Amino acid sequence: MTAQLIDGNAIAAQIKADVASRVVALKAKGTAPGLAAIIVGDNAASISYVSGKAADCAEVGIFSETFRLPETATHEDVVRLIERLNADDRFHAILPQLPMPRQVREQEVIDAMLARKDADGLHPVNLGRLLRGELDGAIPCTPHGVMELLRATGIDPAGKHVVVVGRSTLVGRPLAVLLSNKAAGANATVTICHTGTKDLGQFTREADIVVLAAGHVNTLTAAMCRPGVVVIDVGVNRVDAPTRPSGYRLVGDAAMDVREVASYVTPYTGGVGPMTRAMLLVNTVRAAEKLARGE
Ligand SMILES: NC(=O)c1ccc[n+]([C@@H]2O[C@H](COP(=O)([O-])OP(=O)(O)OC[C@H]3O[C@@H](n4cnc5c(N)ncnc54)[C@H](OP(=O)(O)O)[C@@H]3O)[C@@H](O)[C@H]2O)c1
Numbered sequence: 001m002t003a004q005l006i007d008g009n010a011i012a013a014q015i016k017a018d019v020a021s022r023v024v025a026l027k028a029k030g031t032a033p034g035l036a037a038i039i040v041g042d043n044a045a046s047i048s049y050v051s052g053k054a055a056d057c058a059e060v061g062i063f064s065e066t067f068r069l070p071e072t073a074t075h076e077d078v079v080r081l082i083e084r085l086n087a088d089d090r091f092h093a094i095l096p097q098l099p100m101p102r103q104v105r106e107q108e109v110i111d112a113m114l115a116r117k118d119a120d121g122l123h124p125v126n127l128g129r130l131l132r133g134e135l136d137g138a139i140p141c142t143p144h145g146v147m148e149l150l151r152a153t154g155i156d157p158a159g160k161h162v163v164v165v166g167r168s169t170l171v172g173r174p175l176a177v178l179l180s181n182k183a184a185g186a187n188a189t190v191t192i193c194h195t196g197t198k199d200l201g202q203f204t205r206e207a208d209i210v211v212l213a214a215g216h217v218n219t220l221t222a223a224m225c226r227p228g229v230v231v232i233d234v235g236v237n238r239v240d241a242p243t244r245p246s247g248y249r250l251v252g253d254a255a256m257d258v259r260e261v262a263s264y265v266t267p268y269t270g271g272v273g274p275m276t277r278a279m280l281l282v283n284t285v286r287a288a289e290k291l292a293r294g295e
Pocket of ligand 1: 142165166167168169170171172193194195196197200213214215216219234235236237272273274276277
């Protein structure tokens with residue numbers, strides 16, 4: 001069996017087109033959706049991610065502005081900026097790009113945002129709503145993107161055994177909650193695995209769907225899969241590539257031989273990544289729509 005590659009770019013393009021039309025409708029009623037991104041320090045990856053997100057906003061008509069603070073900014077400086085943006089009506093969503101320098105307490109920065117302006121769905125109020133099955137607010141972008149990827153590909157998790165590898169608050173745990181919701185497009189039986197799991201293969205070999213969010217190369221190999229499994233690979237890992245100008249290339253958590261046994265896999269690039277970016281736009285437009293409705 002050779003796995004079919006899931007085209008995250010194409011699915012994200014459909015989502016962006018939908019967001020763009022919602023933005024037009026909002027603007028017609030006098031609301032211009034806005035996203036404020038915050039970068040603290042000079043982390044090259046953060047700068048590159050945020051410039052990509054700003055380009056996405058421009059593509060769908062969302063106003064965005066990036067606020068940069070120096071590497072030496074204090075925790076209080078960041079919180080003050082958050083409070084300023086909370087009160088700024090131009091912005092319906094705020095994205096504090098992580099990671100931040102060590103002196104900044106990231107959790108408290110997230111907590112300082114108004115829950116309704118939380119672009120990434122990581123505010124405790126939004127995570128709590130997620131746990132209660134209330135899905136009309138901000139949902140963490142990557143798990144939400146994975147759910148949309150499955151839906152758009154026609155892969156219904158209902159009644160299936162899904163193994164999620166990784167238990168972070170950003171990806172693994174919210175995804176397990178979404179997948180196990182008693183709702184259409186979910187209703188799966190979910191197992192969460194992590195570094196404390198003794199024999200990962202024992203679980204993945206029983207899975208209909210495996211979602212990899214470990215950040216570790218070759219976490220899943222063909223020998224750990226049953227034929228026909230669906231593999232959603234969230235992981236992004238740098239491996240040496242001396243012939244490339246950058247000296248590295250990006251790979252996921254699944255070994256290449258997984259493609260010989262799986263029915264569907266996401267590619268290393270153009271799979272989950274574009275979906276994560278698209279869902280940030282969804283969260284932003286949702287926040288603006290809610291405010292426009294007076295919610
Ligand atoms: N494509 C995208 O849009 C996107 C978005 C977000 C993240 N990512 C990528 O997804 C990966 C995960 O991100 P994250 O923020 O969730 O990372 P994280 O906070 O480091 O969490 C990784 C999780 O995976 C578990 N884990 C690590 N190695 C493992 C192994 N060999 N076997 C089983 N479990 C293992 C860890 O277990 P413990 O809890 O026991 O340590 C942890 O729960 C990273 O590569 C990240 O770059 C991609």
